[in-house]
Structures are given as structure tokens and as C-alpha cells.
Amino acid sequence: MIDVLLRYGPRLLDGLLTTLEIVALAIVVGAVLSLPVALARLSPNRVLNGAAISYTTFFRGTPLLAQTFLVYYGAGSFRPFLQDVGLWWFFRDAFNCVVLTFALNTAAYQAEILRGAISGLAKGQFEAAKALGLGPVVTMRKVILPQALIVALRPYGNEIILMIKGSAVASVVTVFDLMGATRLAFSRTFDFSIYIYAAVLYLALVEILRRVWNVLERRLTRHLKPATG
Amino acid sequence: MGHLLSLLSFGPDGWGDELLAGLVVTIELAVATVPFGLVLGFLVALAKINRNWALSALGEAYTTVFRGLPELLTLFIIYYGGQILLQKLIGLFGDVVVEVNSFVAGMFALGMVFAAYSSEAFVGAFRAIGRGQFEAGDALGLSRLVTWRLIVLPQLVRLALPAIANLWLVLLKDTSLVSVIALPDLLRQTNIAVGVTKQPFFFFAVACLIYLVLSIVSSIGISAIERRLGRGFGAAR
Numbered sequence: 001m002i003d004v005l006l007r008y009g010p011r012l013l014d015g016l017l018t019t020l021e022i023v024a025l026a027i028v029v030g031a032v033l034s035l036p037v038a039l040a041r042l043s044p045n046r047v048l049n050g051a052a053i054s055y056t057t058f059f060r061g062t063p064l065l066a067q068t069f070l071v072y073y074g075a076g077s078f079r080p081f082l083q084d085v086g087l088w089w090f091f092r093d094a095f096n097c098v099v100l101t102f103a104l105n106t107a108a109y110q111a112e113i114l115r116g117a118i119s120g121l122a123k124g125q126f127e128a129a130k131a132l133g134l135g136p137v138v139t140m141r142k143v144i145l146p147q148a149l150i151v152a153l154r155p156y157g158n159e160i161i162l163m164i165k166g167s168a169v170a171s172v173v174t175v176f177d178l179m180g181a182t183r184l185a186f187s188r189t190f191d192f193s194i195y196i197y198a199a200v201l202y203l204a205l206v207e208i209l210r211r212v213w214n215v216l217e218r219r220l221t222r223h224l225k226p227a228t229g
Numbered sequence: 230m231g232h233l234l235s236l237l238s239f240g241p242d243g244w245g246d247e248l249l250a251g252l253v254v255t256i257e258l259a260v261a262t263v264p265f266g267l268v269l270g271f272l273v274a275l276a277k278i279n280r281n282w283a284l285s286a287l288g289e290a291y292t293t294v295f296r297g298l299p300e301l302l303t304l305f306i307i308y309y310g311g312q313i314l315l316q317k318l319i320g321l322f323g324d325v326v327v328e329v330n331s332f333v334a335g336m337f338a339l340g341m342v343f344a345a346y347s348s349e350a351f352v353g354a355f356r357a358i359g360r361g362q363f364e365a366g367d368a369l370g371l372s373r374l375v376t377w378r379l380i381v382l383p384q385l386v387r388l389a390l391p392a393i394a395n396l397w398l399v400l401l402k403d404t405s406l407v408s409v410i411a412l413p414d415l416l417r418q419t420n421i422a423v424g425v426t427k428q429p430f431f432f433f434a435v436a437c438l439i440y441l442v443l444s445i446v447s448s449i450g451i452s453a454i455e456r457r458l459g460r461g462f463g464a465a466r
Contacts, residue, residue, distance in 0.1 A: 061398075061436040061444035063405035068418055070433040073423060077430035161297075168299035172409055179301060188307075192313055195306050199298055206297040 003062070004194055009186035009190070012194075015181030016201055022167050022177060027160055033103060034110035041115045059108035065169045067105055072097040072173045077228035098170040106163055115157040119146035150220055157213035159207050168202075178202065233431050244422040244432070251418030252439060254332075258404045258414060262336050263397065266343025273344055281298035288348065295345035300338070301406050307338040308410050335407035339400060346396050346407075347389075348451035355381075387458045394451040401443055415439060 040052035059067065075082060075091035082088040090096050121144060129139040171180035182198040185191075233399060256340040276288035295303065308329055316394045366376030390433040408417035423429045 016297065057445075058437070058441060061402075062440040063402040063416070065405045065408070065431060066419075066437050066440060069416070069420070070430065070437055074430035074433050077428065165297075165299040168301040169406075171301070179299060182302075183305070186309070192309060195302065199294075199302060199306065201298045202299060202302060203294065207293075 004185070004189055004191045005197065006135065008181070008189070008194060009197075011097060011176075011181045011185060012178065012197060012201065015176055015178040016205075018175065018181075019164070019167050019170075019177040019179075019205075020104065020152035022099055022170060022175070023160065023163050025099045026106055026167075027163055029099070029103035030106035030110050033107035034114055037107060038114035038118065041044050041111060056089055056108040059105050060112070064101070064105055064166050065172060068098060068101045068169055068173055071101045071104075090175050092168075094173045094175050098167075098173060100168075102163065104207075105166075106159060109162075110156070113152045113159065114148065116155075117152040118144060120151055121147055150224075153213070153217050153220060157209065157217075161209060164202070164205055164209070233428065236426055236428065237435065238433070244418075244426070245423060247418045248415065248435070248439070251413060251415035254412065255401075255404050255414040255416075258332060258335055258339070258407060258412070259334075259397070259401050262339045262400060262404075265336060265340035266396075266400075267393070268349060269340060270347030271351055273348035274355065277348060277352050278355055284285060292345045292348055295342050300342055300403050301409065303342055304335065304338040304406055304410065307341070308334040311337070331407060331410045331412040334410065335404070335412055339407070342398055342403070343400055346399075347393055350389040350392035350396070351385065353392070354385045357388050358384050364401035387462075390455060390458060394447075394455070397451070398444055398447055400448060402440065405440070416462075450463055 001102055016151065019078060023106055037052050041056070043049055043052075072091075072094055075097065079088060084223065125143055126139065129143045134143070168179035170177045171183055174180070177223040178201060180200055182194055185194045232343045235243065237243055237245045237248070239249075273288050273291050277292070279285050279288075298306075308331070311334055312327060312329045315329065319325055319327055362380050362384070363376060366373075366380050371379070404414060405416040408414050408420065411417065415436055419432050423432045426432065
């Protein structure tokens with residue numbers, strides 16, 4: 001049992017780093033992508049609105065694993081084209097495909113979180129910004145988003161946790177994330193305890209994130225609490 | 230395009246019947262998981278609201294673990310762990326090689342995750358009902374069991390339903406994970422079709438669309454049920 005840990009422990013930690021890398025990249029890229037989607041969803045323009053609804057419905061209504069297959073194996077269907085436009089190197093690598101799929105997926109969820117937070121703000125906020133003569137970009141950046149992000153903080157934390165858990169799917173398309181390293185170690189040793197170690201690592205990851213998020217939330221909402229003492 | 234669509238035909242040349250068979254397995258797995266997940270979730274919820282601190286701590290621990298683990302890892306733990314456990318148990322009596330059925334393993338693993346989330350929904354609903362309902366039951370001279378059955382449970386179902394409906398949508402998608410342990414569900418059959426036809430994008434896109442239709446049909450059904458349960462409570466949500 002200790003043998004296995006000595007032998008495969010470093011691999012598991014490597015896998016853990018890969019998992020963190022995938023999740024961090026996917027969440028950040030997804031956050032950037034989610035902003036236009038959320039704005040399109042809130043826009044009065046029927047075409048933009050419809051496109052945003054289709055996007056979020058597709059990515060929230062289908063399994064992450066199927067999406068990953070669609071991008072990673074599906075890219076093979078367009079290989080000549082991708083080679084022509086010089087993008088094949090990107091899709092050839094499972095890691096890139098996984099990050100791309102996860103980013104597209106989380107963008108759909110993050111867009112819904114953002115949309116909910118923005119539409120929850122009072123109309124007066126937009127009107128006040130207008131009365132001050134602020135442009136739409138400044139209104140968004142200085143007035144709307146800082147308030148919306150506080151409302152969205154908790155759902156964002158949940159989304160990151162879902163992404164950490166969902167990222168285990170990467171192991172199915174040969175990425176050696178924590179799950180992938182665990183499966184490799186198990187297939188070589190048939191030592192079941194390796195799955196328990198992986199479980200502990202995942203639980204620790206989720207628990208740390210949860211606590212960090214609690215601290216972050218307390219800090220960011222200081223000004224909303226009644227003064228004590 | 231015509232060539233691609235003919236791949237979906239039913240019969241020996243097309244994959245339509247294989248995909249349909251996979252879809253049936255996917256739906257069967259999801260439907261079989263719900264009762265198990267609901268009953269277990271309800272028991273976990275009862276443990277969590279119990280005055281006995283050891284019992285409630287156990288319930289909380291269960292939720293923390295199965296909400297924190299990746300579903301895929303839970304599945305492997307149940308699948309391989311179950312295999313080892315059964316092997317040891319049966320090994321006491323004879324030398325037989327045991328193989329755990331992937332459908333049963335999937336049902337257990339997804340059901341345990343479903344229970345972790347649904348127990349939260351039950352606890353939330355239970356807290357919203359309030360002690361007065363139990364006291365009213367006592368005042369009417371109803372036994373604890375009858376109070377639960379006739380007064381508390383009907384309200385609990387209505388309050389917990391939106392969260393549970395959401396879990397059903399998540400469950401439908403999570404069934405695809407069981408394809409990794411070779412259950413011939415929709416995604417697994419799609420994989421096989423891709424292996425033979427070398428048309429990955431087309432087939433995975435079709436699979437995604439089928440899952441999407443499942444989700445959309447479920448959402449419509451859920452709204453209908455919620456409207457029905459919300460009768461008499463003013464505007465339906």
C-alpha cells in the first residue's frame with residue numbers, strides 16, 4: 001500500500017497539477033467568452049438573443065463527455081481543412097481540446113450566472129449611469145459588473161467546483177489529469193487504494209476552494225453588513 | 230450529406246437501430262437510478278435533521294463526500310470496489326471470477342450522487358414546512374406516521390420538486406459517464422458507430438442532439454408537473 005504511494009504518488013501530484021491547469025484555463029477563458037454571451041442574452045436584438053439561447057441550451061443540455069468527444073474526435077473529420085488553415089496542431093493535442101471544450105461549456109453556465117446577476121440589478125443603476133453621461137462600456141465596467149459580481153460570487157464558486165469534478169472526464173480522452181494518472185496507476189497495480197488517494201485529493205481540492213470562497217465572500221461583502229462594535 | 234444521413238437508417242447498413250437501443254439503455258439507467266437515489270436521499274435527509282448529533286454528522290459527511298467527488302471517480306470506486314468486495318465475499322465459498330454488471334454499478338454510483346444532492350433538497354423543503362404542521366397533526370390526534378404521510382410528505386414533495394427536477398436533468402447527462410465502463414448506452418453505441426464508419430463529428434453531433442432533445446422534453450414535462458403540483462398556490466412559478 002505504501003509502495004504504491006511511493007511509486008505513483010509523484011504521478012498523482014503531476015496529475016493534480018494538470019487538473020488545476022485545465023480548470024484554471026477553462027474557467028478564465030470561459031469567463032471571457034461568457035461576457036458577450038450574457039450581453040447577447042440580455043440584448044433586445046432577436047437574432048443575438050436567439051443565438052445566445054441556442055448556445056447556452058446546447059452546452060447545458062448535453063453531457064460534457066459527449067461534447068469532449070465531439071471536439072476531440074470530431075476535429076478528425078475536418079483534418080484536411082484544419083491542416084490548411086494551420087490549426088491542426090491545436091486539435092491534435094487532447095489537452096488543448098479538453099481545455100477548449102471545458103471553456104465553451106463553462107462559458108454557457110457562467111453566461112447564465114452573469115445574466116441572472118445583471119438582470120437582478122435595479123433599473124435605476126442603468127438610468128443613473130446614463131444620467132451621468134457614462135458610455136455603455138464604462139457603465140458596464142464601473143457600475144454594473146462590480147455589483148453583479150457580488151451577486152454572482154457564490155454561483156461562480158459552485159461552477160468552479162463543478163468544473164473541478166467535471167474535469168475528470170479529460171482522462172477518457174487520454175489526458176493524464178488526476179483521474180487519468182489514477183486510472184493508469186490502477187491499471188498497472190490493481191491496487192484499489194489508489195482510487196481512495198485520488199478521492200482524498202479531489203475532496204481536499206473542493207474543500208479548500210469552498211473555504212477560500214467563504215473568505216472571499218465575507219471580504220467582498222463587508223460594506224453590506226451592518227457595522228458591529 | 231445524403232450519404233451521412235443514410236448512416237442513420239435502420240437495418241444492417243445503418244446505425245439508427247443501434248443508437249436507438251443505446252438511447253433506451255440511457256433512459257432505463259436514468260429511470261432506474263431515480264427511485265434508489267430518492268429513497269437514499271430521503272434517508273440521508275432524515276439523518277441530517279435528526280437530533281442525534283452522530284447521525285446528523287454522518288448525513289453531512291455523506292453529502293460532503295459524494296458532492297465533492299467527481300462522478301466518474303465515484304463510478305470507478307463503486308465498479309472496481311464492488312468487484313473486489315464481491316470477489317472477497319464469494320471467494321469465501323468458492324473460486325469464481327466475479328464481474329460487476331456495469332448497469333448495476335452505474336445505477337449505484339449515480340444513485341449515491343443523486344442522493345447526496347437530493348438530501349439537501351429534502352432538508353431545505355423540510356425546514357420550510359415548519360413545526361406547526363407536526364403540532365397540528367398532534368392536535369388532531371394523528372400518529373407520527375400518519376402525520377408524515379398525510380401532512381408533511383405532500384408538502385415536502387411540492388417544495389423539493391424544483392431542485393429534484395434539476396437533478397434529473399443532471400442525471401440524464403451523467404448517465405453518459407457509464408459508457409466509460411462499457412455500458413452500451415447512447416454514447417457507447419455512438420463510439421462504436423464512429424469506430425466503424427470513421428465519421429466522428431457527424432455521429433457525436435447526432436448523439437449531442439439526442440441528449441439535447443431528451444433535456445428539452447424533460448424540461449417541458451417538469452414544467453407540466455410543477456404546474457400541476459402548484460395548483461391552489463396562486464400563480465404557478
